[in-house]
Each structure stands twice: as C-alpha cells, then as structure tokens.
Amino acid sequence: MTFHQLLKEQGTFITLEKGAYLFKQGELNRSLYFVQSGLLKGFYISENGAESVKSFILANDVIGNLTALVDNQVCTFNVIALQEVSLIALPYDTLITQTKLDHGLASGVIELLMKLAIKKERREYEFLCLSPEQRYLKLIEQSELLMTQVTQIDIAGYLGITPVSLSRIKKRIEQGQQ
Amino acid sequence: MTFHQLLKEQGTFITLEKGAYLFKQGELNRSLYFVQSGLLKGFYISENGAESVKSFILANDVIGNLTALVDNQVCTFNVIALQEVSLIALPYDTLITQTKLDHGLASGVIELLMKLAIKKERREYEFLCLSPEQRYLKLIEQSELLMTQVTQIDIAGYLGITPVSLSRIKKRIEQGQQ
DNA sequence: TATGCGCATTAACTTAAGATAATAACCAAT
C-alpha cells in the first residue's frame, strides 16, 4: 500500500473556507493532512502577539504538527486557510499502525520524511547564511505564483522581517536594477 | 533488527583526529555516520569565504549529508572533527536495502527521521522568531557543556552572527544582570 | 455613493548588527 492509497482508504475528506483554522497553537491535534487544493499558512504567534510565518502549504503538501503528533504535545503553531481548501485528514496513529503492518508503506513514509528533512535543511540554510534581501530574491525566483497569492505582510513574516523592511528591500532592488 | 544492530553488523569503525574532515562541501559522500564519542562541527562556506555553523554533532548523534545521500548530489556542507572522534560509518544504500528487507528496521528509521524533523523544526523556529540575543540565551541554557568546548567564533557562526556581535551581546547581558 | 478597513509605501528616529582595526591574553612551538 502507498501513502496515497492509505489516505483514500482511511482518510476523511475535509473542506475549509478561507480564514478557517485547521489547528491552533495550544490545541491538541493528532492528525496529518494532505492538501488536495487551495493554500494554507502555518504561523507562530509569540507572547507579544507578533506573527511569524513558518510555511505556505500548497496542493499536494502534507501538513501536521510534528511535536503534537510524535510527542503527544500541544500544537506549536497555527494553520489557517488562505483560500478555500480541500484536504484529506488521516489520524497519525492510523499511519503508525499501518506502517507497522505494511512494509511498502513504511518505505514510502521514509521517503516522505527524507524529503521533508531536506526541505527543512534548505530553509535552515537560508536563515543561517543569507541576508533578508537574499532570502527575498530566492523566494520570488522559486515561487512566483505564490507571490501573487499572499500579502506582503505574510511574505515579510515568512522572511522573518517586518513589512516595512520588505518594502524597503523591494525598493533597493528596483533602484539597483535600473 | 534495530538501527544500532545494523550499525554493528554492517558498519565500519572510523576514528578522526582533531581537525580532520569527515566530508567536505562539493565532494560526493554516500555514507551515514554514528558518533560514538567526540565532537564535530557541520558548517557551510559561502562564496565570499564566510563560515556558518550548521550544527555541533555530539556523541550518539547520526550525521550525514541528506542531499548527497537522497538526491545523489554533492555535499552541501562540511563536517570537521573538533576533537578526536570515533564513528561508525554505514553506506546509505545498505540502510535503504535493509529497511526494505527488515520491517522493524524501517519502523526504527521512521522514528529517527521524525526526531530529526522535530529538531530541524526547532532550529527553524529559533531563526524565524527569536533575536540573536534570545537564540544565544537559549543555547547556553540548553547546552552549557558545549559552550566550554567550542570557541566563541563557532558559537557566533552557529547563531548566524559575527564574533564581534556575540561579544557585544554577552556584554549587554552581563550589564543587564547587575 | 459613502464609509471603513486592510494593505503597501514612505518618512523620521532608534537600535542593533556588519566591517575593520587595534589591543590584550593565551597557548603552542621553536
């Protein structure tokens, strides 16, 4: 069995309208979600209320709160629908049970997790080694479409800077080009 | 079979003296390494020669260059021994082959990868949401021992700032406390 | 059509980090 087959057989279909939360920081949540269509945003809220964007979640992505799933803790971040979204939900425990029964599935999950780790490693690299301006240039180069679907506030939140700063960066880049 | 049993049965024992490289950016490398003892440093070198510290690698950690292993590409970072180190090397292909044969091993690898992903997520969070000063405070709180074993240059490299900045941060903290 | 709200830009000011260089302390090796 593949991961996608498991989703179809054991998953439950969900839709969220724009602005609805998939889960919130502080809640318990024991499911994984596969995005069929739409766009979501994962974000942290700090004590002072500031929002930092962890990730944009697109069609064909899998999303879940690892800490909540693996360590059975409370969610460490929020996920909200930026558009109407359709998802397949799968309880984490079902996945674990099935990977223990089905060897092919286990291999598929290993592949998924490797790709996830590589993705995280790339983002870590960008924060560690690149300036906000360099991160912004990489982002627009890699996801032009996304840039048209999210606000500058969210892009700034994703880059770890303020919207004001992002506006200045854009201006710097423009002026450097002409 | 567990991951550790596989290491013992199929792994090869390696020692590195202080200053020796386990692998270098740009090289090909197809192995995973389990650290039995000692301390290593993973780091990126940018085009301008600047060094950024990806991680400190301690006893009982597993290290390997994911991109190089999974995508069969060239290493994206360096690993150097900060002390004399003893390791067990395991070819990645052996691991993959064995996970396909041994279901228990596959489950163990899934667990390992989940923990890895959680670790990466935490570091991502720190870069995204915390200031250099806050990251420094967290680091000394979490790994007092490490702080005595690495230079301030490397700590700064790990925090994504310059040694001069770290020195200033330390001073700020001292002055704030008294 | 008018009102209000969210978004993006801009300005003014503050704060912190980068760059460079000088200095001192320390360690290692000749």
Added chain:
DNA sequence: ATTGGTTATTATCTTAAGTTAATGCGCATA
C-alpha cells in the same frame, strides 16, 4: 624566553532592520 597564531574584547564607523506614524490606494459593504 621568544615568536607567532588564535581568540576575545573594544572602539569607530557604516549599514540595515525595528518602531511608530502618516499617507494613499483599493476593495468590500453598508
């Protein structure tokens, strides 16, 4: 003992990001 190299601190100056506030724009809705 002396030399040289690395490390950490400090000073000076530059650059960029944070903060706050004002402005203008566009969109939705009353």
